[in-house]
Amino acid sequence: MLCARSGSKLPFQANDQPRSPPTDDDEAITRSLAGDLAAYEVLVTRYSAVAHRTAALLGAGDEAEDVVQDAFVKAFRFLSGFRRDAAFRPWLLRIVANETHNLTRSRGRRADLVLKIGVEPETRTPDDPEGVAIAGDRRTRLLDAVRALPERERQAVVCRYFLQLSEAETAEVLGWPLGSVKSRTFRGLAKLRKEVGHELS
Missing domain, CATH: 1.10.1740.10 (RNA polymerase sigma factor, region 2, helix turn helix motif)
Structure with a gap:
């Protein structure tokens, strides 16, 4: 229960x-x-x-x-x-x-x-250990950049891209106007692109 x-x-x-x-x-x-x-x-x-x-x-x-x-x-x-x-x-x-x-x-x-990206832990020896190490480093840099965002921009980015909520759902979850969701997401992504660039692709 x-x-x-x-x-x-x-x-x-x-x-x-x-x-x-x-x-x-x-x-x-x-x-x-x-x-x-x-x-x-x-x-x-x-x-x-x-x-x-x-x-x-x-x-x-x-x-x-x-x-x-x-x-x-x-x-x-x-x-x-x-x-x-x-x-x-x-x-x-x-x-x-x-x-x-x-x-x-x-x-x-x-x-x-x-932050958990949702990648399952590696349980076998990877075919490309160097590639796995590089991917892990990029993921760490991305998560560090997300942590460094101002709180509201971080919340917007987390809801939209980590939880994969729509803009309307994000607005409801966070109790914000839809316009605030859009603007804070935009600013958050702009800062992330400046910090980590290609890790977002």
């Missing part, structure tokens, strides 16, 4: 009668609101990876798992207020972003940014 690190629990127990898993988000939300905890667990399973990635990329670092747990609990508690004509994923990620912001603000310092 999903629970927060603080000991918070979802405010109902799963129904005793087993049912087939919901096939889409809308059905999962409907059944969750009706008291089907197993249906909400489907949403948790479906979006845990992207929620964790969002928290880590936006600055939660080693505490990303705690942030995600708290975000899912909060999302459940406010599920009745979710607009059913909207997409669940960006709504959830906005909660994750807010929880991450609260965490980093409470630390009183800028959290260390943990």
